Each structure stands twice: as structure tokens, then as C-alpha cells.
Amino acid sequence: MTEYVDKEKSASFKDTAIVAHDGVVDEGYDIYAQHVGTIKGEGRTAEEQLGWERKSKRVAGKFDLYLLAMMCFLVGVNYIDKAALAWAVLFDLKTDLHLVGKEYSWVSSMFYFGYLAGQIPSMYATAKLPLAKVISITCMLWGALMLATMGCKNFSQMMAVRFLLGFTEAPLVPSLVSYTALFYTKKENAVRTLIWGAMQGTFYLIFTLVAYGLGHIKNTALKQWAWIYLVLGLISVALGVGWWFLPDTPIQARFLTEEEKVIAVERVAENMTGTKGHAIQWYQVWDALKDPMYYLSILYVFLAMVPNGLSSFNTLVISSFGFNQFNTLLAGLPSSIVSAGSLLAWGIAARKYGGLRTLGMVLPLIPAIAGISAVYATTYGNHPKWGRAFCYWLINSYAVTWPFLQAHIGVNFAGHTKRAFVYGSVLVVFAAANIVGPFIFPAGSSNYSTALAIILVFFCVQAVIAVLIRVYMLWHNKRRDRLYGKVDRKAEMEGALEGLQDKTDRENTAFRYVY
Template sequence: MATRHHQEDAADFLPADPMPAINTNFDKDLEAGKATTEHVENASIAEKQGAERDIHYDGGDDAAKPRTGLRKLLRRNPSMEFMREVAEANATELDPYEVKRVERKIYWLIVPALFIDYIFYYVDKTTLSYAALFDFKKDLDLKGNDYNNLSSIFYIGWLVWAIPGNLLLAKFPLAKYLSINIFLWGVFLMVQASSKDNGDMVAFRFISGMFEAVADPCFVAITGMWFTRRQQPTVIGYWYAGNGVGIALGGLIGYGIGHIGGSLASWRYEFLIIGAVCSLWAIVMGILIPDAPHTAKWLNRREAVVTMSRKRHDHHTVEKRQLKWDQVIETVKDIKIYLYFLLGFFANVPNGATSNFGTLVIKGFGFSTLNVTLLQIPYGTFIALMILMAIFVNHKTHHLNIRTLLMAGVTCLTVIGFALMAFTKGTAPRLIGYYLTGSSNAVFVLALSLVSGNVGGTTKKVLASAAIFLGVAVGNIVGPYSFLTSEAPVYRTGIIVCMASRAAEILVILGLRFCFVIPNRNRDKKFNEGDEAYNPDVQVFVDLTDKQNLHFRYVA
């Protein structure tokens, strides 16, 4: 913890040399903050309250300007006055009871909201696999690789929009941006119910994939904004457990829809019902969830300061919604970014296959259509339990810094699962193998926390998230084509490809560990030799990357 005490002189909050080039507008920002503060001191009570809201929400060159509707939406950076209060809080010991009270508020709103988001996110993506059980292929006259194409086109849309969609995260308010996209998920899911042929479904699936491209990066960014680096793996695990609940809920919904005797085909009801509820939830999400701690209506000024100050030991900087090209260049040169991509790719070749063909594989074991939907309930439950167990073990062993080793160990379970599916013949061992493959979801939870906790710099963090999810998209595109129509319902080649992909994933995880451990050792050595000095002001005011900030330590 910083023990240096800040003085009232404004110069005390400036970045120390040689860092001013990183934020060339800082002097102007500070003067704007001063001007606004002076105005507040001379205003009437009503004017003062309004101006204080402006100080709380808007910073930089715009602090003294009136906010139009569009500027109010787009420019929500914290003001210099607010950042100064955070710096002052960083120089003191926070009251643990106050921190606990603030965190309780955050947990009870942010975590349940993201959990529900993820339920819809996964149910939306797997609706196609349930539709395939209910004459979907027959009604749309699907032949050959048409179903494989429908599985992949979703992620082609995702891939097309991944970079531009995620770059917008550096500009638009996170919660509003996510809510709009969730609303559009639901709209285009309902639109898919109107498909009359394969061409219609291809177009609608492509557009749906575009709007879902920003989902996981948004979830990770929101988690990184509200929670400390130590808390992030647990929080990500909580909302990612919505994956398993989504699978179980999808199976239950599929079973119920299978008994509907309406005028429409069962698979059309699947798209309509899930899409409508998803869009309704998006409206609730947009109303309840703030875009940042300093804009939260349910936090007072002091609570917002505590929310940010409690993250002082993360060695992260104040998030600012702007694109920084020096961070873009650093990202391109960082080998870890490419390993994040490969991690996303190898983890999702099996996911793209099993999320779309899993129900068909189980049906090939000899189960009826409705029983297949019911068997997804224990599968989803197992996934949720594995996720919770993984975050519990990670929490208990965080001091050992062995997160990547835990990831590699759990991935071995998925390799065993695919081996049972590929090389055994009995129904029971193959079904057990299928359930074991669900362990991979626990691994991906820990992988997401590596990105959110091991990347510094607003722009670099957004691009790193984009990299892993580009890998996710490509893996999900490739995966379905390994399941050959000629091998239905066994799909042995596809299952072996999934097994090999999981084995490659283990190698990538170990490669990342090497890239984390070595810099940590080198930086510790420099500090022990006295080559570097700690500067808390730079960490508060300058948007540094993990490479620029030598105080940064990677979670390995």
C-alpha cells in the first residue's frame, strides 16, 4: 500500500517525469476541473448540486461545457475532481467495514445481472441444436452440410463484427452498449422463427452472430471495472455458471416445447419464446446496471471513490473511454495476445461442435428426442458445479499463483471424456464421457480471468479480449465441419478432432504460464536491486499497459 501522503497543491497530482507524454491533455484537464470547482463554490445550492453531478461524471476538456444528450451518453469519463479524491483515498487506509458494505451493494446487483445475461447468451446460441431435434432440418429442407453451415455462419458473423464491435467498447458506455446488443439478440432470435428455407436462416444467423460478438468482452470488461483482480476469477465463475444453467434450462424448455400442440412447428416456438424473454430482460438490464462506478445512481460520491480506491493494489489505472494507438502497437507486438487467440481457438473447436451436435450425438446413443432434452439438465448442472468448484479451488490456492496449472489439470478431464466417447461402445461410458467434456467450461472461466486480470491499459485490454474471442469465433466456425454427415449419428472423426484440440489447449496454457512467470521474476529482481521507484500518482492518472507499468504482476 502507498504510504505517501498527498498535499492539497494540484501539482502533487500530476504524473511525474518522464511520463507526461502519455497524457498530454492532463494540464488542460486539470484547469478545466479547477474552473468547474470554482464555479461550484460560487453557485446557488441548486446550481451547485447540478454542477457536482457534472464534476462526478464528466472530465477532461469537456468539464466546463454543457452536456447535450449525445455527449452525455458518450462522454462519461470521471472528472479530475473525482480522480483527485480517488488519489487521496489511495493514500489512506480504507475502512474495511465501509469496503465490505460497498462491495455488498456491487455483488448483489452486478453479479446476478451478468449471471442472467449469460443464461440468455448460452440459450440463444444453443437454440439451433434443440431445433434440430424437432423437424427443423425437414421443414427447411436442409441437406448435406447445410446444418454445419448454419452452425458456423453464426460465428462468421461474430468474426466479421468482433474487431469493430469491440473497438466501440473503448468509446461507448459499457452497460448501455451491452443492453442494446442483448435486445437485438432477442429480436433476431424471434426473426429466425419466420425462416422458410435455408437461405433465410443463414442470413438471420449471420446477423445474430454479429450482435453477440461483443458479449463476452463486455462481461469481462464490466467485471474488471467493478471487482478487484483477486475477486475477478470468482465473479467471472459466478456469471459463467449461467452457461450450465442455460444448458439445463434449455433442456427443460425444449422438453416443454416438445409438448406444445400449437399451429406452429415446435422449433419455431423455441425461437419465439426465448427471443421475446431475452429482449424484455435487455430493457431491465439497461435500466438497472450503471456504466461505471462514478455514474452509479445507487452509489453516493464516497462509495464510488471507495469502489475505485479498493482496487489500488491491482496496479491498474483509471479506465478512460478513448482509443490509444501506442497501446494498439504494443498489443500487436505482444506474444501473449497471440497465445490468447490460440487459447480461444483450441478451446472452442470442441465447443462449436458439441454445442450444435451434442444433442444429435446423444440421440445417437439410442435415446428418444424428449429424453435427449432431459439429459441436458444433468449435463448443465455438472457444468455449473464444475465452474463453482474451479473458482473455489482457485480462490483457496491464489497465493500459490498456480491458476494455469489448475486450468491444464481440468483440461485433462475433457481429453479423457472425448476419449471415452470415441473409443468405447457402451451407452453408459459414452454418456459419462460426454458429461466429462463439460469440464472445459470451468477452464474457460479461469482463462477469461487471465485476460481481465493480466492486461493493463484500456485499449490493450479491449484488444486482448477481442483476440481471445476472435479465437473463440474461428474455433466455433471450424469445429462443426469436423462432424461429418456421413458418420452420423456416431461422428467419430469429429470427436477425435475435439480430443486433439483439447490436448493442444494444454500446451498453449503452459506457454502462457511461461510468459507470465518470467516477467514477474525479472521485475521482482529489479525492485530487489533498487532500480525502480514506486510512483502512486502515475498509477492513478496515467492509462498504463501491463508492459509499461513495472509494478504490474501477472497472475500465473
């Protein structure tokens, strides 16, 4: 039932809200404060409230039309840019660059050394700079470096380019997760994150076929593998140019009317995480370091990302089943179907039943654990290669967990500096785990049983940590209800204003975890 208050009380609260801040406020603060008396049921009739909800859906639809497609292209292109190495290795990259021993593993890992080095400037960029412009410049730079990869002649040159690639891509994930949270409500956030997350598998499927075709280009000045980098580099630069023209916040969206801009701010204000601020508040770093959720989240990331070594070795693992180079590409395609299909299925479920964040961080691991167990168990003996390939396809269901983790971070950490620090920490661990991942695969081997066993253990522990995260959030929400009372309509409005004053989730007494 909607709670109503009289207009005098509402006006009084609004006046208080406008002067309550201490000077460190969000871009959307004044808009929200000026309209706080008429938001989602306050001072509205039931008919007016229904009209507001229709307008809110229309605003979300405009964001889907103008922004979501670009998010999808960004994630898809970014993923296949990283997957390019796994395709290139099938077309004599190791031979042409004279890579021996563990050098291919080092080439794979060097990207994440650059990623690691880029985290401090990445945190600064995410906290202070316009997000769409950060994404645009990042995309154009990594596209240029993809083109530069074509000129690599040896191990040292490839290592340098891979380091710079990682460095330039460092701001992408925190910027995109923050960008999604700027435009969508908590309920909408998880679904949109899953939609753009599904583009990893979708684009991998499409561009595996492109790589298959490019691999047949012979007798040209460019090597077979260089054609892959040429096409992906040009696409990346063009995408970066497109992102330059997107709005950095809802207030700057030229495709919204003035009324719709107010509604856009009202919608996300109640996430209690704000829209966009420009001041770095160092106390929020300490707030994060005292938060148990911070440590659980980064531990989950490490466990999830070490198995990501498969992304550079997946073609080599599949070829070890007995496929040639072109059939290896085709045999790997269903992995992308499993990945994209799982993400879309979970997106539909999240839209129907709610965010499902922590469930999405554990349940997709079940088919992945089953698949990798079967591949490991059939390492020795004369087992059908297509049967092993089928089990291998199931492993990619674990890809669902990463977008759910990103959605969890996007709405469960408030305060611009705190969230930027958490993203930065997550990506430091992300990079460290991805550095480790390729080295669990033995060099020059056709037997990857040890790596598969390690990944199996990591999947199992990852599932346990996801359960612990859910239990902690349930306990924390009940504890806050006991201390501060249930969150009613007035508390929601006060909490939204706290979020727009750049307060952290631990400072804001109305904040509750979304699980």
C-alpha cells in the same frame, strides 16, 4: 505489515500525481489522484484501515446485489440462445427448412461468420461507448433476431438471420469482461467471472427442461422448434431493457454514496488497468502485437473453441448412443450439471486460494480428456449407452477454462485500446475456431469418432499452452522485479495512477501478471 508514510510526503506525491498525466486519462483519475494520500494504509491508523476494508467489502456486496445477478442472467440467456439450435434440430428443424448435406453445419457456422464480421465495430464500441448501454442494445437486437428466426422457411433465410445474430452478439464478451473488471478487484474478478460463467450450465439445465416441454406443443400455427425461439427471444429483449438502467462505471452507480464511489474507484485503480477511457490510442495496438502473451492467449482460444462444435452437435452425438429425441434431451442434462458444478467448485476454490487463473485453464481439462477418450474408445462394439453418456458428461468440465481465460485477459492486459484490441483479436480467433468446429462432424453420420479424436488432440495441446502461459508470466514477473525492484506500497500507488493514465501493462513498471 502495512507501510506508512508521513502526510507531507503523501501530500507532495498527491500534488505531483494530479499534474503528471498527459491529457489521456481515465474517468476515475481525478478521484483517485485527489485521495491518493489516504488510500489503503496511506496516512491511516490500523483502525481506520480496518474500517476502509469493511467499506470496501460493503461496496463489493452492493455490486454483487445490483450487478452480478444481471451479469449471470445475461450470460445464461446468451448461452441458451446459442444452444437453441441444438434443441431445435431435434424437433424437425432440418426437415422444415429442407436442410440437406452440410447445410446444418453451415447454419451452425454462419453465426460465427457474423461474429467475425462484428469484431471491428465491437472493438470500437468496447473502447469508446458506455458498456452497459452497449450490452443493453446488443441484447435487445439479438432477442429481436431470435424472434425473426421463427419466420425462416429455408436455408438461405436461416443463414441470413444466423449471420445477423452473430454480428449483433459480437460486442457481448469483450463488454462483459471489461464491465466485470470495472467494478471488481483482481482477486474478486476471477470469482465473479466463474460465477457468471457457471450460468451457462445452469441455464442450459433449466431451459433443456423448458425445451422438453415446448417440444410437446403440437397442432398450433407455430412449429415445435419455433416455440423455443419465441420464448428465448422475448426473454432476451426484456433482459436488454433491464441492462439499459445499469451504471456504465462505478462513478455512475446511483446505489453508491459519494464516499462509496471514491472507495469503488480506489479498489479497482490498483488493478492498474483503469476504469473507463474514451480515447483510442493506436500505439497500444502495436504494443499488443509485440507482446508474447497476446499470441499465447489467442492460440489458447483457438484450441479451446474448435471443440465447441459439440455445442451444436451434442444432441446428435448423444442420440447416436441409441436415445430417442426426448430421451436425448434428458440424457444431456447431466452435462450441464457437470459444467455448472465444475464452475461453482472452481469459483469457491478461487475465492479461498486466490485467482487460480492458469490452473483453471489446465486442470479442468483432465476429466474432459478422460471422458472423451472413453467415448472415443467405445465407438465400436456393443457398449452400454448410459455408460457412454456418463463419459460424455465429463467432457463438459472443459467449460471451466473459458471463464478463467476471460478473467486472465481482464486483468493481465492494461490500456483501454490494447485491452479492446486483445478482446477483438481473441473473438476473431473465437469466431474462426467456431466456424471450423462444426465441420469436423460428418454430415448425416451416426459415427462421430473422427471428430472426437480431433477434439481429444486439441484438449491436450490446449493444456500445454496453458502451462506455457503460466511459465511465461512467472518469468516475466521475476524479470520485472530484477529490473525495477519489488512492488511496494508507493510503487502500487504510482502503478495505479499509471493505469488511470491509460498506460499499458508493458509501459507500467509496477504492473505484474496475476496467474
